[in-house]
Amino acid sequence: MATENQSENNIYRNEEPNGSTRFVSSRIKPKTQKEITEWRKRELVFATLLCVAEKGIHQTTVEEITSRANVSRGLIRHHFKNKQDLMVQACKYLCDDFRMHIDKNVKTNDDPWKALDHLVTTTFETPYFNDVSLAAWFSFWIASRNDDDLKLVYKEYYEWYRGYIHKLFERADKLGQLHTDLDQTIDAFVSMTDGLWLELSIDVTKYSPEYAASVCREFFKAFSQRMPK
Amino acid sequence: MATENQSENNIYRNEEPNGSTRFVSSRIKPKTQKEITEWRKRELVFATLLCVAEKGIHQTTVEEITSRANVSRGLIRHHFKNKQDLMVQACKYLCDDFRMHIDKNVKTNDDPWKALDHLVTTTFETPYFNDVSLAAWFSFWIASRNDDDLKLVYKEYYEWYRGYIHKLFERADKLGQLHTDLDQTIDAFVSMTDGLWLELSIDVTKYSPEYAASVCREFFKAFSQRMPK
């Protein structure tokens, strides 16, 4: 569903005057019927993410999504099989968007520590990892426990993500710069970032993004600079 | 709600023959009316935790809880204001139970690294932190974003928990054995355990408890043994 240029066509987070954030579409309503149709479909996905972030999957009603997307209730059926399908597509969009953003910004052929540093900057200090996206993210993730469709979406994403991180730490390890067990280091790091994101998704005021990033950098130092094994 | 001896009166997790886990009450149905009443109330809480772990808060119906507890639907009203109140009480029970267990098993006046090692053992290798409890735990936690009652329960718990961890790392710091910033170390550690628990709650086969514990021990080594600042 996510297309190459989805990120360029839309801004899905906006700083509101009151300081909160909000998914919005930056795209002007297009002219041709075909474009309008596609645009409305995307509006439905955005509205879904926003609702899920604000109230959770099961508190979100079709009525709310459609009214937020300024379309009629029945339109859901034209673009999606049902509410469940819409949820899965919205979750996919989120994963694809995160993934695309990291792919674009974090180059794996850099110096591995530099790349990891970049990753941390990218994931904690940009609009891509904001409280709204994170809230939707964790709502979907928790729900995936009882939802095979969502489970599949996350499985694929997680494999990619762990592989990505693996590549970076492995290169550090090969350069002799990692003084701990590779897998355990990766699991420690991935768990820690999950935990940080989770806490931020529940209470965005708990840490500043900068502080969260600096916690990650302490982690890198601790795992790279200690006495040889 | 949680009483001094709640852990002694009940075992709330059981390895089923098929390998899954299940909340059960180890107590025999008592004799006196007063005890039976209290016992049934507890059964309702257990049934709630089990349902929430299996299907999430909003997928759990009152009908399911009561039939699992072998009581009539109306009894909920007798002991709790409504479904929401029951959920909050169940969440409190979980928090109190975790807390009591750690308080009982992890002595803060030990050598801090020993105490932390103990904490890790306690939290990853005992029936208290099992996939069922964790699943309920995260369901409640995620739901707390949109639920002020749950938010309050977690706030109180989290203050206690962070304070607990703080005491341990602070003593290590004072002994000159912590070579990183105290607060960042604590946040890194707490986030990492949250992340490990979260992943285990979604897929209990991802890591063995022993592996999760060893990841934590690597963390301790990394943060204690590296080159002086």
Add this chain to the structure above:
Amino acid sequence: MATENQSENNIYRNEEPNGSTRFVSSRIKPKTQKEITEWRKRELVFATLLCVAEKGIHQTTVEEITSRANVSRGLIRHHFKNKQDLMVQACKYLCDDFRMHIDKNVKTNDDPWKALDHLVTTTFETPYFNDVSLAAWFSFWIASRNDDDLKLVYKEYYEWYRGYIHKLFERADKLGQLHTDLDQTIDAFVSMTDGLWLELSIDVTKYSPEYAASVCREFFKAFSQRMPK
């Protein structure tokens, strides 16, 4: 149910410090078991009248009545067949109480206009016709439309009441002091007092009792002093 001396044993209306009125029992809890039992039964009737006045018959729950009477929920069954029976008994009590009060205070062998004047004073200017009693009264009356038991209670009361009024106007008529049709005068008067009570029962501030009484006196003047037929 109502006994000869029910009015002497109890005060069922009390001016609260805040200006509102409230049914209370003036009787001290008696000593002997037999008296206590009777006393509790009366407390249940009072509590019922108060609840019905405040919230209407169908908004009043057994739980509320018993907690207001400071008895356990199950006690209702010992004294009354069920909730419906309690309502009917409470309604009867009210009718009997009104009736006894008028019987006691309005002597039919006085001069008829004096007796009617007395009736008006009695029914608008005493604690017996207060907003609480009236509110319960009309709640029961409206409900009697769909309740044969209540219908019967009111039928009996109304026959007595109309007969009472009839006697008074008839004597005025026989004295040549009534210049209108006897039955129509009676129906006009009874309807007017019903209407006044109804309006007072819904909004006690609408008229002062004195004003309501003076409206009645205007009525007497109008129907007695106009030009001969």
Add this chain to the structure above:
Amino acid sequence: MATENQSENNIYRNEEPNGSTRFVSSRIKPKTQKEITEWRKRELVFATLLCVAEKGIHQTTVEEITSRANVSRGLIRHHFKNKQDLMVQACKYLCDDFRMHIDKNVKTNDDPWKALDHLVTTTFETPYFNDVSLAAWFSFWIASRNDDDLKLVYKEYYEWYRGYIHKLFERADKLGQLHTDLDQTIDAFVSMTDGLWLELSIDVTKYSPEYAASVCREFFKAFSQRMPK
């Protein structure tokens, strides 16, 4: 809610073969979707009035209303916020309907006694003041004691009604034809009609409409023709 021509579009009372009365819609189910929707909403209001007249507000279930209106249970939500909102709308309809009917039939610039006579004829001898409407009317009115929404509806209606009556009696007074206090006469008259309606609403066989009207006419005579003050 009530539109200019609601009375023309519908007959809401029908003499059944068995002698009872029944709200019915005289309108044929219309053709266009918009009209059908509006028609169904009105059917729901009619069904509500009928149920309330027959059983009272709290005895009336949503299920009964919708089955009487031949629509599904869920449609209530489509047109009204909830059951309470439907009740309020039905009450408003009743008030508006009474008011429109009187406005249409009773001209205030006639001779005041003629207008009052007309009012009496209109309110006791037409289908607009029938036992069904009156039963619903008093059910709502009594309920308004505990219902702020209904209270508001009645307040507005009552202000109009008393103002209307005031105009008529005031003109009689100015013509020197009223030999009693103006306000007390009005309150006596309004109370008397309330009482007559109330008694008719509880037992329609108590008086014939003609008799009730003649009672009112006696009242006019008594209050207009007696000896000068």
Add this chain to the structure above:
DNA sequence: TATGAATGAGTTTTCATTCAT
């Protein structure tokens, strides 16, 4: 007598889905 735990039928409310226009 008196209690209050327990029941379960009855009712309202919610909301995804369907479908005629």
Add this chain to the structure above:
DNA sequence: AATGAATGAAAACTCATTCAT
């Protein structure tokens, strides 16, 4: 494609009544 009226199943909530103690 798009609308929104209409449906009805699912769920929570209410509460009179029952009954063991």
